[in-house]
Amino acid sequence: MSFGFSVGDFLAAIQLASKIRKEFADAPSQFKAISDEVRSLSIVLQDADIAFPNRELNNDEKKGLEDIDQSCRNVLDELQQILNKNSELSSPESGSVGKRIKRVWKRLKWKPEDIDELRSRISTNIGFLTAFNGRLTQDNVVRLVQHQEDLGRRAVLDWLTSIDYAPQQNDFIARRQEGTGQWLLDSTEYQSWRETNKQTLFCPGIPGAGKTILTSIIVEELTTRFSDDPTIGIAYIYFNFRRQDEQKINDLLASLLKQLAENQPSLPSTVKELYDRHKTKRTRPSLEEISRSLQAITTLYSRVFLIVDALDECQVSNSCRKRFLSEMFSLQANYGVNLFVTSRFIPEITTKFQGNISFEIRASKEDIGRYLEAHMKHLTPFDDWSQQLQDEIKVEISDAVDGMFLLAQIYLRSLDDKTTPRVVRSALSHFRRQNPGSSEDQNREVLDEAYKDIMERIYMQQPGFRRLAEKVLSWITCARRPLTTSELQHALAVVVGDSKLDEDNLERTERIISKVGLFD
Template structure:
């Protein structure tokens, strides 16, 4: 055994001995001294956790590496100081009162010192845990490699076809685990030793040991930020196996990974994957908004849901890594950064209601990133000499093996040349190593004298080497890739650039040749077809780079397509902004002009004069058509006010009535099979659907008197299956600017759609608050709101805007309606529900608390509020919802109505199917109402099966023979209700009789009038004819199915039924599940 190993083992053994003594002594302090510090248990847990890690090092030769020794030696030194303090405490029992007080013995004088030492123990524990995790990762012993994909995991957690399953399908945007694996596949694994300096920095260690916080890691292009992110996700998974680890890798080349809404969707679905109960945090809103919840304009709603989930996990540490945040769409990035900044509030760490620890990696551009994140702890990636040297050695070692030059002077020369030119950029090293791998040994020697200085020179050389004969086609191809809204397939590129086949090569093979000539600029990847049902619901898988050899690219396999994208963001920057980039091939780069050219080309495809056919069929001949259908508006939007040139070029598509536009609409809505999309698509409606502000403005401008009259009619025209105006559509989109424009040009807020809803109704329900305020400011809206507010104080029950806002969960809108427009907070809708009840039924519990505390909503009758919370039918959230009602509204599980009836005294309540959850929340089943009735007198659902009644009797002191104020038992009550068929509840059946009798109900007991249950039944029988007569006796509950509960049957059962006594303590041998139907169990 080496001396270093012996030293580590010895240090480990010494620390373990010290920690055992500290644990014993701290326990004695806790037991002996009543005023000992409250933190003593936490201290003991910290030293125990560190002791386990050190013991693992002592027991595992694989962990006994020199790098761990300093950490263990530090731990030993700290433990020595702690041991000295604890050993100085006199624990003798016979020394009088003084030694029973922590204060008297002077322990409190050392309390600050002990606290500081245990904080150091906590830091060393986190550091050692990270170091062990790194060793395991480098040795391939990590567990993260076996983590299941998101889809596989969620597929087993939620039953197919349920609301939860459908909600998750709509929520899904990308699989972060597959994204991470795809990056590793594309760029290779991390070189051991690199990135490992991050966990030992002061910034990271502080971040790791605090309750919540943000750490920003920034650096220029090619510095390995994404590898650092991958490393950190693996490190956290390995070092914090009991914590929640989530991540998201942004990529501006992939539409599912470049917007703030998509980041939230990716994080939320991971939280649900790891904590299934969190599904209840999103389903109530999803049930109301459907797929609209996941559109770009739903960022605010999704952020509220994300925050809600974090607060629900306040007892769980959540670690999150966001990579390449600079590649997020800048418009949505600003909103995300604003929310992140508020989430952490650096000056109020102690008040944060969550335990989120966030790491962000990015460049320092755009400006909003440093403006927001530089106020938090950050690490700047500089030259990274140590990591670069390791990476160079690793790459050259691989190259030497491939070329057979290991140990030769050439190998040393390559390493010298790389070190001299790398400039701290991993991407440069990767490119150069790949280039040399394709050269002969002699060519390598010559190439080393001409290595480019930096990344721009790498790209410049690629451009300069493109064959002049194909430079035009390659330039056009790069232009399309640079300005497209997503990566294009090889087939789409062929259509975009109009590549022609040669006598011996297909156009796709010609295109691949152009791609190969672009070297390190481009990469080819495989993925599913971009246009189809899968694409429309965002089922695009991660892009997995493959070989670009023509013989190895088989796009027909498994329906896969070949995607073309840029290797790195730096390549796009070079082409767009460098004089030797795209400008050297096609002249100066004018973004608006380029988007205009692309828009013209795409709209030309939409207006081709040909018979209508399904999109899939037409795409066989026009492969660029699907891209045109779904993306022409993106390019037109990017043109800004220059879009008029496209209108002039394609008057047929943008005229008042257009067959071409109808054809586009039919293709655009192909995901609804069996439905005929409405024709005569109005121009204003199209502008609203596609979010084209400038087109909407152009169509509304009053260019002459006749057009002005037409505009007034068109702006309020109803169209589509839902018969909606442009204003209805824009309210759904939630875009303030376009809503304002429509109102400016006369949009009528009062027009109702096919469901009788105005745009104002839609704004109250969907929000956001800013859109509602825009609509509410119009004269028509004021009249509607004033009339609606007056109706809220009348006795007539009807749904008001306040109910609608409560259903949507909008606190600001509710406040506006009550405080400014004087709505009655107690107004009731057709079902008799107040806004408070509506909010509770929709699980908007924060809003419910606001309505009570800020707007004065009454919390009576409490029983109705209590019942409302159970309409969620989501068991996982009930306990928390009940806690919220109790703490914020003063409504507990045992609330009663004016007759003293509790939740389970009622003949029906949505709470019934959650009996076990109610009992766990403290439901008192022993309560009697003012008539002295128990729940067994009133609620026949409880006695419909053996399992339910067993649970009720087991969890209460109830007696099946309990009597009410009239001396009636539950058997009497059952007979009395059956005697009034119009009042008999749905849960009443013959099974109730059998179950009660099996549990010991006494048939001989009499009520206040001296009647047994059987005699009472006979009295009812004498009052009128009974339709059913039982000729044969019933001997057991096996013979009782779903027979109606008629008096003749009741008499027969009470007379002849042979009971099978049931022991409350013994589980039902049938294993009946709670919540099943009301059929009786056999006995």
């Protein structure tokens, strides 16, 4: 049984009802009414025993059925005690069982009101069980209809676009070190943007500053804060230059439309009409149609937050970036949408956000320190490092990277083969000399040097690890979109000619990171 009491408890009521039915078989006519009630209860209990184990019951339903079962057993126990009491008054030499039952009924004396009271209790329990079963049947019908509606709803939403940014969001937020980005969440700029309608928060940053992780933190904070408020709409896009084939203007607006539509309690009529208009003809909606539907969806919310990461990676061809920004600003002007946008310092982008709240993204020393402290322990020589040396590593790398989170990851990983404190300190001194300047070109030069160092260390490894590194870099470079950690593991496990994936061929995440020089 699937409810909260044991099978034996429920069967006990059935067996007791069956036993009492037999003892009532030769009852005098005045007891026929209660005999019939016991018979009806026995039948309903047996039906319930067949029906309920195949149902999925929630906690309230389990508790309700347990209460009914207990009530049934209470009245049956009381009835059995009365019969047992009168049976015990019989002489031990009472002869056959048939004669014994007759003498029991001869000696049993009930007042009419007592019989009526027991009959009423039995009848009530029959009613409870019958109503419970009816309610479950009705609930199951409702669930089936809801399931069919959900399938239809999902088919329509997937028809809009198959692009789903949720896996990326989950992957990015999983990399967050606890406390990272709190400085942004606590900032006056962010809180003013969040609490005021029709606001734009533009967050430019140098390459490797951690803009994408901070974007995922914003998405997480908003979805958590407004999780119980269905009037708040939240949608987001992670631009990536490798995904330009699926990040055309129609795709982008369709993704926002899908995200806002799927958070509605039912499929919005504007989306259903769009689907009905094109599905049978096997045509796709125009940009104007998608734009109108997006505007209509926006009106269903009291507030809407649109989060856009790496706008600089939105393709310029076919005026995609220009049209995308035009749509976003139009939604803001006409419907009070709040926009959060990150980008590198691209003049043609930054000029679009002049006059709006602007807050530069630059990894704080505290955030970098948290990352270094959490990941330092995974390096091979870590156990040989004193606390003083660990503190030196945190301070020196935090100072050397000048707000470039990516560079901090690279520098830390480069210490994996530094086996003595002197060699570690020499590497730290080298990092200081490479301190990136304020210009983006200087930052890029430092990153280039760091990447060259990674490649040199990869090719100095044993042949097996070197081949693994080459496979990893090939998958990362040639993939049409960024791969999650799990997807990369499965891609590496594929063997040409095999009919199915061999899970024994999955590489451990730790080995990919440590031997390939990647960073999480």
